Amino acid sequence: MRLLAPFLLILLSSCVIGQNKHPRPRDLSPGWLVDRPRVLAIQAEPPEVQPGEQAAFHALVAGALEDQTSTIIWLACPPTTAGGIGFGCDLDLADVDLETATIEELLELGFIGFEPYLMPYYTPNQDLLDGLEEGREKNEGLHVLIQVSVLPEDMEASAELDFNEVEVAYKRLVVSESTTPNENPGIATFTVDGVPIPEGAVVEVDTFQNYELSLILRDDAAPEYEYIDHEGNVEIRQEEPYISWFSTGGTVNEEYTLIPHFGSTWESPGDAGESGTWWAVLRDRRGGMSWASRDWRVRD
Structure with missing residues (x-):
């Protein structure tokens, strides 16, 4: 995945993926005002899945120019002791060469999409809920944190990235054995x-x-x-x-x-x-x- 590798390296060097990093302060507009490219929502379809069931994802990126396509990198962060409540992914890239990694290797790491080239899908492992008790715990399930990073529209793979120009958003996908799984409201x-x-x-x-x-x-x-x-x-x-x-x-x-x-x-x-x-x-x-x-x- 040579096309993806430079963007991933830029994100990693800019600390987008780390949980303990914070962007520099910026003047904040009212929450309702779209005066720059923003991720307003992330939809999972369906929003609640069982282990082994696939979910597709869509991001509502507002404020982008109509004649330009955003580059979006998607990550799935496995549940941790926090139950998927934290922010950001802890990725172990020590033994991975991003320039030569196969699709299968990237999926194993947690990369699930690279728009507009690879649309995002995620399938939780069949054993994801094995540590939970039958009944209430498996009915409630776990959350898999989905992280979305939208890169600047005019960014080149060789560019130095300003974190303030990257839009990062999160979605929690529910994985459960509920008898009444959720659906997106119509x-x-x-x-x-x-x-x-x-x-x-x-x-x-x-x-x-x-x-x-x-x-x-x-x-x-x-x-x-x-x-x-x-x-x-x-x-x-x-x-x-x-x-x-x-x-x-x-x-x-x-x-x-x-x-x-x-x-x-x-x-x-x-x-x-x-x-x-x-x-x-x-x-x-x-x-x-x-x-x-x-x-x-x-x-x-």
């Missing part, structure tokens, strides 16, 4: 002031006006599932989806909205002709995730 449509907006449409807005953004969910977006408590009792619970809102401009007044009140008020900017995008990331309490986006433009 979105029916995106609405503005209660009006369904078809995909590809551009919403015309006036300057300095408030608009209510919302989603209509599919009927199966909040299913019931079994939960086994510490005493072995089975409870029937129901998912409670919530939404994270993002925009390239204007002002998002409610960054998070909860079922059943999904609406978020967005104030349009004051510059005629300005255009941008809204994103709504729908999540549930067990790691399920979906998203939708629509474009907007301020009338002249």
Whole structure:
């Protein structure tokens, strides 16, 4: 994998993979504002798997230029004594030559994807849950930490990397023997002031006006599932989806909205002709995730 090797070496030398390293401080924008390339969400399909079952992954990278493709490196970090709760992968590369390593060797290390050349997939080992007790522990399962590193769009393999230019995000994949495994919540449509907006449409807005953004969910977006408590009792619970809102401009007044009140008020900017995008990331309490986006433009 000679194409992948230089990027991996750059990441390693820049300490992206280490758990105990931190980026240099930077001025922070509001959490909802997309003013640079950002990873807004990572979806696993399905979001909960059994040992030996494959999951596919997709990253929502917002703010990237439309005519450029991001380089994305995916890692799967095996569960540790922390149960997959930590951040970052501890990779033992002492006996590996990245320039000559085969796909199988890289997969064994934890590399599961290199977009746009190799789409990310992960299959947990059949024995991953062997150390857990039957019943509650295996029903709850373990988390496999998925790490995503999005490299700058104009970066070359020989370049020196500034950590502040790398977007790193994480996803916890649930591996369990649950009888009611989670599924990603479904979105029916995106609405503005209660009006369904078809995909590809551009919403015309006036300057300095408030608009209510919302989603209509599919009927199966909040299913019931079994939960086994510490005493072995089975409870029937129901998912409670919530939404994270993002925009390239204007002002998002409610960054998070909860079922059943999904609406978020967005104030349009004051510059005629300005255009941008809204994103709504729908999540549930067990790691399920979906998203939708629509474009907007301020009338002249």
